[in-house]
Amino acid sequence: MKIELAESAGFCFGAQRAVDMVYDLLEQGEQAATLGALLHNPQLVAQLEARGVKAVDSPEDVPPGHVLVIRSHGVPAEVEKDIARLGVPWADATCPFVKKIHGYAQRAGEKGRVFLLFGDREHPEVLGTVSHCSGPFFVCGDCGELENLLKTHPYLAAEPLAAAAQTTFRLEEWRKCSETLKKLCTNAEVFDTICNATAKRQKEALELAKRCDCMIVIGGRDSSNTAKLRDICAGQCRTYLIEKASELKALPAFSAGLSVGITAGASTPPSIIKEVLVTMAEINNTEQNFEEMLEESLKSMNTDEKVHGVVVGISPTEVYVDVGRKQAGFIPAAELSNDPSVKPEDVVKMGDEMELLIMKTNDQEGTIMLSKRRVDAMRGWDDIQAAQESGEVLTGKVIEVVKGGVIVLKDAMRVFVPASQATANRGDDLNGLMGQEVRFRIIEVNRQRRRAVGSIRSVLREERKAAQQKFWEEVEEGQTFTGKVKSLTNFGAFVDLGGVDGMVHISELSWNRVKHPSEVVSVGDTVDVFVKGLDRENGKISLGYKRPEDNPWVKLEQEFPVGTVCEAKIVGMTTFGAFASVIPGIDGLIHISQIADHRIDKPQDVLRVGEIVRVKLTDVDLERHRVSLSIRAVLEDEQDAADAAAQEEPEDAVVFSTEAEQTEE
Numbered sequence: 191m192k193i194e195l196a197e198s199a200g201f202c203f204g205a206q207r208a209v210d211m212v213y214d215l216l217e218q219g220e221q222a223a224t225l226g227a228l229l230h231n232p233q234l235v236a237q238l239e240a241r242g243v244k245a246v247d248s249p250e251d252v253p254p255g256h257v258l259v260i261r262s263h264g265v266p267a268e269v270e271k272d273i274a275r276l277g278v279p280w281a282d283a284t285c286p287f288v289k290k291i292h293g294y295a296q297r298a299g300e301k302g303r304v305f306l307l308f309g310d311r312e313h314p315e316v317l318g319t320v321s322h323c324s325g326p327f328f329v330c331g332d333c334g335e336l337e338n339l340l341k342t343h344p345y346l347a348a349e350p351l352a353a354a355a356q357t358t359f360r361l362e363e364w365r366k367c368s369e370t371l372k373k374l375c376t377n378a379e380v381f382d383t384i385c386n387a388t389a390k391r392q393k394e395a396l397e398l399a400k401r402c403d404c405m406i407v408i409g410g411r412d413s414s415n416t417a418k419l420r421d422i423c424a425g426q427c428r429t430y431l432i433e434k435a436s437e438l439k440a441l442p443a444f445s446a447g448l449s450v451g452i453t454a455g456a457s458t459p460p461s462i463i464k465e466v467l468v469t470m471a472e473i474n475n476t477e478q479n480f481e482e483m484l485e486e487s488l489k490s491m492n493t494d495e496k497v498h499g500v501v502v503g504i505s506p507t508e509v510y511v512d513v514g515r516k517q518a519g520f521i522p523a524a525e526l527s528n529d530p531s532v533k534p535e536d537v538v539k540m541g542d543e544m545e546l547l548i549m550k551t552n553d554q555e556g557t558i559m560l561s562k563r564r565v566d567a568m569r570g571w572d573d574i575q576a577a578q579e580s581g582e583v584l585t586g587k588v589i590e591v592v593k594g595g596v597i598v599l600k601d602a603m604r605v606f607v608p609a610s611q612a613t614a615n616r617g618d619d620l621n622g623l624m625g626q627e628v629r630f631r632i633i634e635v636n637r638q639r640r641r642a643v644g645s646i647r648s649v650l651r652e653e654r655k656a657a658q659q660k661f662w663e664e665v666e667e668g669q670t671f672t673g674k675v676k677s678l679t680n681f682g683a684f685v686d687l688g689g690v691d692g693m694v695h696i697s698e699l700s701w702n703r704v705k706h707p708s709e710v711v712s713v714g715d716t717v718d719v720f721v722k723g724l725d726r727e728n729g730k731i732s733l734g735y736k737r738p739e740d741n742p743w744v745k746l747e748q749e750f751p752v753g754t755v756c757e758a759k760i761v762g763m764t765t766f767g768a769f770a771s772v773i774p775g776i777d778g779l780i781h782i783s784q785i786a787d788h789r790i791d792k793p794q795d796v797l798r799v800g801e802i803v804r805v806k807l808t809d810v811d812l813e814r815h816r817v818s819l820s821i822r823a824v825l826e827d828e829q830d831a832a833d834a835a836a837q838e839e840p841e842d843a844v845v846f847s848t849e850a851e852q853t854e855e
Contacts, residue, residue: 192449193470194402196394197636200463202387202456203576204285204357205229208262209459210572211283215257216241223256225249225265226314228283229457230413233434237459249273257281263314264288266321286576288315291354291383292322298352299325303379306330308367309356313414316356333366340374351378357385358415358456360422361392386579387456388415395419395453399426402451404444407431408466409455416455423453435465499560501542509534517551517558525549525561528604529589537562566602571635574603574642578632583649586630588623596623598630598644605632611645614654629653657689665731667721675715683707685719685733692731694719699735701742701775710735742775743812750807755824758805760797768793770805770819778817780805787825 201209208228215222223244227235235245244253249272252258257279260270264284273280291307298305305327309316320327328343330336340346353371355364364384371378399405405423409416410433423429430441444450450470454463499519503510509526511519524530526537538544546560547568577584586600595608607630612620623646634643673685673692682695699710711717723732750756750772758770758778767781786796797803806827809818 191444191447193467194398194449194451195463195467196391196398196451196453198387198391198394199408199452199454200456200458200460202385202391203572203579204262204283204287204385205457206572207285207576208259208283209234211281212238212243212259215259215281216243221253221256222259223252224259224261225269226261228259228261229410230416231410231433231455231457231459231462233410233462234457234459249276249278252276252278259283261314262288264292264318265314266318268321284318285357285385286580287357287383287385288318291319291357291381294352294354294381294383295319295322295327296324298327298379299323301350301352303350303352304328304346306336306351306353306371307356308332308336308353308364309359310414313356315358315414319354319356330367332363333370336367336370347375349375349377351375352381353378354381354383356414357383358388358418359384360418361389385456387575391415391453391456392419392422395422395451396426398451398453399423399429402427402449404448405429405451405453406438406441406466406470407453407455408463409433409458413455413457416457419453419455423451432466434462435469438466438469496565497546497548497558497560499544499546501538501540501544504534504538504540506534509538511546511560513546513558513560515558517556519546519558519560521546521560521562525559525563528563528567528602529587529599531589563602567604570601570603573601574605574632575635578635581631583629583631584644585627588626588628591620591624596620598628598646603642605630605642605644607644607646611643611647614647614650654689661687661690662726662729665721665724667724670718670720672716672718675711675713675717678707678711678713680706683711683735685717687719687731690731692719692721692733694733694735698722698733703775742773743815746773746776746810746817747812750810752807752810754807755804755827756807757802758819760799760801760803763793763797763799765792768797770803772805772807772817772819776815776817778805778807778819780819780821784808784818784820784822787822787829 212222212224212228221242223246224238225246225248227245228238229235239245244256246252246258249258249269258273258281260280260282262283262285295305295307303325305323305325307316307319307327307329308331309329310331311329316329320329328339330339351371353367355367361384368380371380395405395407399422405427407416407420407423407429409419409431411417411431416431420429420431432438432441452463452466452470497513497515497519499511499513501509502512507523509521509523511521513519523534526532526534544562545565546562547564548558549561550559552558576582584600586598586605588596589599590597595606596612598605598607609620610616611633612623628646629649630644630646631648632642633645633648634641636642671687673687676684676686676691678684680696682693683699684691684693694707696704696707699707704710717735719733719735721731722734725731756772758772760768761771761777762769767779768785769777770780772778782790782793785793790796803821804824805819805821806823807817808820808823811817
């Protein structure tokens with residue numbers, strides 16, 4: 191006989207959270223009471239009763255000195271008001287996913303929408319949810335009831351609606367209901383509220399039932415999600431629902447060669463699953479050791495391995511702890527934190543109290559080796575599991591770059607992020623993430639293998655998409671941005687403006703002529719740009735990089751009026767003249783007739799490229815960006831100046847003559 195256990199069998203996040211909340215109260219010395227059964231599992235309820243936890247029917251029944259725990263299904267709003275009115279101390283274990291549906295129910299009425307809830311009318315979760323409705327509402331058990339509702343209330347087809355499902359509603363039925371709503375109702379908001387753990391558990395159960403000859407579903411007979419698992423499996427193969435291992439004896443004998451699949455409802459404790467597996471192994475009488483298979487995932491249930499300790503000493507390699515026993519407790523530095531870079535004094539200080547896990551007891555030496563990081567990790571699994579189910583974005587620190595990815599530390603949890611999910615673009619250097627705070631999402635959790643997988647890329651893409659949407663909503667022509675040069679092409683540079691890329695054409699990079707953008711900018715440069723043009727339809731942005739104040743034509747107009755004489759460098763020759771650079775970015779033409787004060791055949795007869803000459807600006811056409819220069823005008827001005835100087839020579843000036851001239855006289 192082959193036996194296979196579904197990966198997600200047992201407690202969901204909400205159930206585990208509720209149970210942990212009760213046990214935490216007991217460990218703190220509090221007395222606890224639950225409003226009704228904490229979970230729909232009689233064995234768990236019996237275990238809690240054995241620890242002194244009382245189940246009461248109303249807040250008025252809570253014994254003095256007890257803390258009232260609200261179960262994971264939640265309670266009607268009126269009950270919460272009664273608790274507040276009576277002043278009863280209480281702890282709210284309502285599943286966060288159930289709380290979210292309460293919010294949808296309330297906001298639907300506030301927005302003028304009719305609220306439709308799909309689920310079991312008598313289930314505590316449904317009763318609690320509809321009590322938060324602030325407007326009209328209806329409850330439907332399946333798609334057939336929805337169709338009947340729309341027939342008897344035809345006006346609903348055109349009404350604004352808001353629809354949600356009980357967290358444990360059957361996934362396949364919900365899909366039918368959603369499709370019907372979208373098809374028949376013109377104004378319906380549909381919220382996907384089935385718990386991810388429920389959807390995953392149902393999917394696994396279906397796949398397992400398809401390949402097995404028989405299915406065993408473990409859970410309370412009053413449990414809604416357990417009943418749905420049974421129904422799903424029963425559609426594929428012979429299925430039995432049991433609450434505890436002893437009920438296996440009443441089932442028909444399992445023949446050799448039979449394949450048996452096992453799953454469990456969200457309110458089924460791991461200890462019961464373990465007991466069923468061990469019993470099945472005994473019935474099977476094979477070498478399969480299911481107890482060993484579950485040992486890792488069930489360690490957190492073994493409270494005998496945990497102790498309460500107080501820090502009494504700290505050294506570079508160990509932390510010494512008083513655990514109230516004759517043995518001396520110590521925590522090796524490696525067992526303090528999952529971050530290998532931290533020092534003991536960074537993690538704890540004298541007098542700190544904490545829960546610790548016993549790793550090894552040495553009675554001969556009188557010592558107990560303890561671990562803090564493993565207890566933290568056990569608690570962290572709940573948060574990690576919840577984050578996966580809710581899609582919450584977490585923040586952690588990259589502590590290692592390993593083969594195939596990076597390790598991110600979230601509190602005490604090590605999360606592996608594959609290289610394909612670590613950066614925005616494949617091939618980016620992972621070493622740049624080392625020591626960085628990153629935002630990521632959990633995409634896979636396997637508690638049995640102690641493995642959590644995350645994705646940084648999915649968060650980066652969402653953030654980029656949100657940034658793009660915001661950018662296009664706010665951007666206007668003329669706006670300035672500081673961006674980073676992302677890539678270069680022959681025709682321009684692409685600049686990342688923070689989620690959106692724009693292009694600076696090569697002609698907009700500089701007022702001077704450039705052959706390639708790399709002459710002005712490099713990839714990775716931070717640049718200030720402004721929006722020149724927007725193509726919203728195609729999502730294209732034209733950017734400018736040249737600053738108007740750097741425009742050489744503005745400088746020419748201000749500093750080089752017509753008539754100015756300056757030095758210029760010959761930069762080119764033509765048959766009709768020579769071009770000379772007046773200032774960087776502006777070349778002027780010296781017509782062949784203006785190169786010399788006499789006729790020449792070609793410019794090369796007088797000038798050579800690279801020569802510095804004195805020229806006069808004879809004309810400037812700012813509109814057509816043309817400048818006329820003249821060397822001849824400078825020469826003529828110099829000759830005129832010389833002639834003028836000669837004419838101004840004084841009449842009484844002494845004139846010296848030669849001896850020959852005097853003899854002739």
